[in-house]
Amino acid sequence: xxxxxxxxxxxxxxxxxxxxxxxxxxxxxxxxxxxxxxxxxxxxxxxxxxxxxxxxxxxxxxxxxxxxxxxxxxxxxxxxxxxxxxxxxxxxxxxxxxxxxxxxxxxxxxxxxxxxxxxxxxxxxxxxxxxxxxxxxxxxxxxxxxxxxxxxxxxxxxxxxxxxxxxxxxxxxxxxxxxxxxxxxxxxxxxxxxxxxxxxxxxxxxxxxxxxxxxxxxxxxxxxxxxxxxxxxxxxxxxxxxxxxxxxxxxxxxxxxxxxxxxxxxxxxxxxxxxxxxxxxxxxxxxxxxxxxxxxxxxxxxxxxxxxxxxx
Numbered sequence: 001x002x003x004x005x006x007x008x009x010x011x012x013x014x015x016x017x018x019x020x021x022x023x024x025x026x027x028x029x030x031x032x033x034x035x036x037x038x039x040x041x042x043x044x045x046x047x048x049x050x051x052x053x054x055x056x057x058x059x060x061x062x063x064x065x066x067x068x069x070x071x072x073x074x075x076x077x078x079x080x081x082x083x084x085x086x087x088x089x090x091x092x093x094x095x096x097x098x099x100x101x102x103x104x105x106x107x108x109x110x111x112x113x114x115x116x117x118x119x120x121x122x123x124x125x126x127x128x129x130x131x132x133x134x135x136x137x138x139x140x141x142x143x144x145x146x147x148x149x150x151x152x153x154x155x156x157x158x159x160x161x162x163x164x165x166x167x168x169x170x171x172x173x174x175x176x177x178x179x180x181x182x183x184x185x186x187x188x189x190x191x192x193x194x195x196x197x198x199x200x201x202x203x204x205x206x207x208x209x210x211x212x213x214x215x216x217x218x219x220x221x222x223x224x225x226x227x228x229x230x231x232x233x234x235x236x237x238x239x240x241x242x243x244x245x246x247x248x249x250x251x252x253x254x255x256x257x258x259x260x261x262x263x264x265x266x267x268x269x270x271x272x273x274x275x276x277x278x279x280x281x282x283x284x285x286x287x288x289x290x291x292x293x294x295x296x297x298x299x300x301x302x303x304x305x306x307x308x309x310x311x312x
Contacts, residue, residue, distance in 0.1 A: 060190050063133060068183035070141035071148060075175035078145070079152045083171065087156055088164060098157055099244040101150045103290055105237030107298070109230045110291030151178060154240070189225075192218050235280055238287025257282040 086093055155174045159167055192214055199211025246254035257279060264274035 059133065061187055063136060064183055064187050064190065066133075066137045067140045067144065068179055070137060071144045071183065072175065072179045074141065074145045074148045075152060075179065076172065079149050080168075080171050080175065083152050083156050084164070084168060087160060087167060091160065094153070094157055094160065095244050095247050098153050098240055101153055102237040102240030102244065102287075103294060104146070105150065105233040106241070106287040106291035107294040108291075109233035109237065109287060110295045112226070112230050114295055148175075154236070189218075189221070192221075231284070234284045234287035234291065236283075236287075238283035238285065238290070239279070241290060242283055242286055253286070 086097070152171060152175065155171060156167065159170050162170065196211040196214030196218070199207045199214065202208060202211075242254055242257060260278045260282065261275040264278060265271040267274055
């Protein structure tokens with residue numbers, strides 16, 4: 001009996017160690033998957049505040065809450081099941097799908113740069129027009145579906161070697177964590193002006209000065225976020241394409257970048273940083289080239305369609 005009890009306790013201890021190791025693995029994989037999706041997360045956080053511009057201050061947070069719930073629904077009820085089914089039964093499709101997403105990210109980044117340089121054409125300012133909250137939320141959730149799909153597929157590609165249930169748990173955690181982080185940051189950004197204004201109304205001279213600084217800094221913060229988001233999309237999109245092309249069997253570009261990394265990796269003290277910079281710049285360059293091609297094609301198609309419409 002004693003021997004059987006000891007054996008049972010040994011089995012329980014082994015199972016406990018296995019469970020603890022599994023939890024550690026899930027945590028590490030979740031962190032890695034979340035980090036891989038950081039470029040899209042930054043852009044998501046930069047894009048969302050635009051949807052509440054022109055709304056009453058007291059409605060900003062409720063609207064962001066509704067968008068966040070819609071985003072979580074996108075990730076957990078639509079994207080997660082589809083992504084898991086693909087990874088389980090058609091795993092070979094993940095790389096092409098991811099590359100299509102990489103092209104989209106590159107296109108979005110270059111489209112923003114194109115718009116900043118050449119303008120987006122004529123548009124009327126709707127800032128003085130009342131916005132329908134349901135329309136605002138539905139528009140934001142539709143945009144989020146695309147960005148969330150990229151986040152989830154990037155995360156899934158990072159953990160493709162994990163078992164089915166591990167992938168399910170990790171992706172669910174990534175979905176919840178990223179949604180909380182993104183929309184928590186968005187809520188803070190949106191209310192920063194109000195926080196600054198409240199501080200200017202206090203009796204403290206330091207608080208008033210700090211509040212005015214917050215109010216004056218927010219336009220610059222939003223511009224900085226837009227720049228960082230655009231750069232991140234070029235980098236992430238280009239890196240997805242760089243790795244995807246190699247996985248599909250065309251190796252020269254990846255090998256060239258790898259040789260560049262190895263050439264600087266031996267520099268004492270900063271070799272790893274330099275190698276990362278080489279990879280990042282190469283990825284961003286690939287993203288820029290692909291984005292330019294896609295934007296040029298889109299512009300050309302638009303002009304052809306416009307001519308046909310005018311001729312009719």
